[in-house]
Amino acid sequence: MKTLVICSGGLDSVTLAWHVAASAQLHSLISFDYGQRHRRELLCAADCARDLGVPHRIVDLNCLTALLGDNALTGERAVPHGHYNEQSMKQTVVPNRNAIMMTIAFAAAASGGADAVALAVHGGDHFIYPDCRPGFIDAFAQMQQAALDGMADITLQAPFVDRDKAAIVQLGAELGVPFAATRSCYEAGELHCGRCGTCVERREAFALAGVDDPTTYQDPDYWKTAVAAAAQERS
């Protein structure tokens, strides 16, 4: 089994690449430049490929930016701050983003001789992103079996789909993943901002996992306020 990993350069997908490499099944990494303001993450994906000694392809999807509409990752809108909750997460939805990237990854796997594609969607993504849920993953795998029938037999792996981000941090720590060389923040700056939903989620996951977070945040303490506010809102 030679597995192509869809790697954004974020904590989850870099940990996934290390996880796949640990069983000597890593074929290559593929990343997507879709006009995200945090495209700095792509440098982290390149570092990961170099560390693991595999090829890395960045697919330029900037031609799709206008088509993908207005959202907080690619559009003019500000990145929402605070803890992930349904309202703020909705602004970061890029419609059909995962399906587009995954079909391209399957094409790359078919033409490049890989026999599996892995992606790092995880349990924490489910409640707002429909294209991160187990039902989508299963339906996508079936669609690809039909699309490539008789041409290629490529499986879809999503080993984190039922884990939360803290479990991914624990796994990464066991594997020796260089977390400081991963990028979660949705903002464009060099440092992690510490205030956007994905920074708060990252910081909280390290705390829950009991793993030291080596990340330098512009605002290192904001996450506690955000987590407390979200807990109060839920109660």
Add this chain to the structure above:
Amino acid sequence: MKTLVICSGGLDSVTLAWHVAASAQLHSLISFDYGQRHRRELLCAADCARDLGVPHRIVDLNCLTALLGDNALTGERAVPHGHYNEQSMKQTVVPNRNAIMMTIAFAAAASGGADAVALAVHGGDHFIYPDCRPGFIDAFAQMQQAALDGMADITLQAPFVDRDKAAIVQLGAELGVPFAATRSCYEAGELHCGRCGTCVERREAFALAGVDDPTTYQDPDYWKTAVAAAAQERS
């Protein structure tokens, strides 16, 4: 129901656009430039949108050409001549092409306010292209329902999936489709070559439908030889 039609500029998809427009449900046309040597077809898609008075978007996928590998539509290989048969058709397979285009079309539909996507795959495509078969169409529709769950409700229409090309020519004739302004040929020249698989299939479909073919072919009589040769091979 406002339907976005995936339109290559070929006979099938232009007829589909006219078919959808006849029931006043046409939202817009979307086409893809994926480095096909016969990109002249895109001009026909633009003419179709103008004739029907709807917007037309051409998505530039040239960034994917290298990734999609070597095949007779985008690569260096010559376009196969003669009647479609399994061996020659295989050279025109672009792996996962339909799935990629369809996920992008669904994204365009979601961000553009369409509630259906239609594509013109037809019965004659089934035997070699897995991503033109009814099983793929059904699996793709289910995948999209899961991917956009709670965000958009977009159906997939493939009304020609069980028709042959002659039936499409008959429908187009009834609708008054300007067939001369459609492009089937896989070669780059201004005229239809008359010798490639899709030219032979087109010419044969007009003959089977009993409809005058207004197309000017460089080699107008080759199709008879090719059809006879294919019949002999099958017997």
